[in-house]
């Protein structure tokens with residue numbers, strides 16, 4: 113009551129008095145109280161004040177969930193047999209029906225989007241529910257008022273009619289406010305669900321080592337899951353609540369209201385009507401859930417095709433592959449459209465039945481139900497009414513009362529038919545939500561259940577070692593972390609290596625023998641097979657070098673350019689925030705250091721050419737192949753790792769520049785592991801690993817022994833080459849000598 117006394121004080125006292133007067137009437141009390149409660153909830157907690165909104169807008173952030181928080185959810189996402197990674201086509205395959213497993217899946221996802229009963233989402237849901245209830249109550253009030261107005265009209269009650277009209281306008285205000293708030297809260301809820309789910313999936317999918325889920329997830333078209341599916345699910349789930357709750361409430365309330373005037377028979381008839389409706393619609397409802405799930409998958413395939421052409425546009429253009437790409441895209445599009453068309457066709461029969469049931473069967477049932485009471489009693493208001501002693505005024509009153517009852521009931525019945533229709537649509541939506549829920553659950557349970565890769569041994573921090581490791585092409589199980597190498601194609605068998613800082617290894621061998629595969633095992637992307645172990649140097653300050661150094665930094669074959677500025681290209685994968693935090697001597701000094709690094713990578717001109725460190729461009733397209741490779745080397749110089757794995761990453765750089773960059777890297781104390789086919793690079797290394805590629809997985813290692821090393825190896829190879837050349841030449845001279853001898857013998 114404190115709220116009301118506040119309302120009645122001061123300027124609002126007149127309005128407050130009126131409000132209290134309205135509340136005294138029991139017929140008005142219920143809808144008004146609900147309406148006021150809903151407005152107060154919204155004002156206090158859901159719609160932020162302008163001050164609050166400003167603060168929120170300036171600080172919109174999506175903090176990453178911690179591994180502990182993610183682990184807390186993991187138990188709600190056990191790997192279902194349908195979504196087990198053994199089934200690559202899993203996303204479309206689980207049959208989404210309204211079964212127990214759907215309820216479990218939905219609950220698991222709802223836990224993410226509504227984390228607690230005091231969360232903002234729960235409050236919005238509460239306010240949404242309050243508005244839904246108040247809308248139903250308002251509908252009943254409107255139906256009753258409708259009846260009263262017509263009654264007063266029929267009985268020519270002028271004042272009653274005007275009063276009714278006044279109430280009509282008064283009720284319009286909360287009604288329209290309620291309707292718009294329901295829509296607003298539903299969209300807000302959908303957006304918040306989407307944000308929560310996106311944040312959760314990103315935290316899980318892009319979590320850093322040791323899981324590298326984004327690299328290992330064995331699902332096709334993950335982008336479709338992350339974008340379209342999340343959005344569609346959030347919209348549907350936020351909508352389905354209202355679409356289910358409102359008509360269910362309507363059904364309950366309208367039926368109870370009707371039951372009062374329809375009597376027993378009418379009420380039974382109403383229930384028979386419900387039963388028949390449900391039976392008919394259940395029989396004709398197609399598997400909308402599965403259809404929606406397949407549609408999402410096909411949409412994903414088409415989308416991935418379009419993305420590929422956009423990404424590789426230059427390559428496609430060089431080959432002039434447009435027509436072929438068009439055929440591929442059209443094929444994917446046709447598959448999608450054919451499926452969507454099928455859904456439309458399947459829907460026709462369903463919608464015919466639905467229309468008939470909702471519009472005609474329900475209305476007919478309505479007339480029947482209203483009429484049954486009156487017709488059954490057979491008490492006409494005709495001539496015999498007076499014969500039985502009825503008076504004129506009484507007749508008018510009876511007619512007016514019946515009109516009121518009829519109008520109110522008819523309105524309630526129409527609303528009831530509408531509620532029934534909505535409920536049917538909601539059922540269809542619910543089945544579609546089941547499809548999307550199945551897909552998202554598959555994604556999350558797959559991500560949660562990716563087993564950890566075996567953790568590399570730490571060693572002394574300055575040694576890189578492979579002990580008896582089989583390098584195997586990853587089948588799904590190996591990719592998921594199994595160290596069991598049986599049944600897999602083994603590229604390199606029982607490989608053992610031990611590299612200390614200061615030594616430099618070159619891995620060579622012909623194409624496809626598994627050089628990059630060895631790098632993947634070294635970097636921890638693939639599990640070491642054959643029960644072997646990897647000893648990997650972690651981050652640290654090395655041997656008293658002052659600055660914290662990364663353990664291992666890999667430069668892959670294809671140079672990767674991140675979206676962002678020139679500066680962000682050099683410091684990748686460091687964020688700008690981390691870069692600033694590191695710049696202890698000030699930003700100018702840090703940028704000066706970066707400029708020096710670019711010069712060492714022969715890219716000193718870049719910052720000036722591109723208009724500054726902050727210039728943002730699509731660097732993948734702007735930089736030449738060689739420039740991209742030099743930028744990748746600049747990253748190595750910036751991070752100064754203990755070990756750098758360079759996978760054919762200077763193939764487009766001229767030999768002299770390549771040599772200078774190698775020397776520079778070594779001068780920074782970086783131990784190099786180079787994968788290359790260029791013999792000219794051997795001279796920068798102390799060890800040589802040759803993968804023979806003879807199908808047995810064998811390999812040979814040449815290393816520093818007693819002062820000799822790869823330098824000797826190069827020298828020996830060179831000497832053999834020179835001797836072979838001389839041998840070749842000597843054959844020519846032998847031929848010439850024989851020619852001359854032949855000529856001499858002819859003369860003599």
Ligand SMILES: Nc1ncnc2c1ncn2[C@@H]1O[C@H](COP(=O)(O)OP(=O)(O)OP(=O)(O)O)[C@@H](O)[C@H]1O
Nearest residue numbers: 585586603621622623624625626627628629630760
């Ligand atoms: N994810 C994978 N799934 C299946 N096969 C793979 C996979 N990755 C690599 N392979 C196969 O393993 C073999 C070795 O690949 P890898 O990339 O290590 O060769 P490489 O020696 O680096 O060759 P190149 O000199 O051409 O770069 C190849 O035959 C390749 O097709």
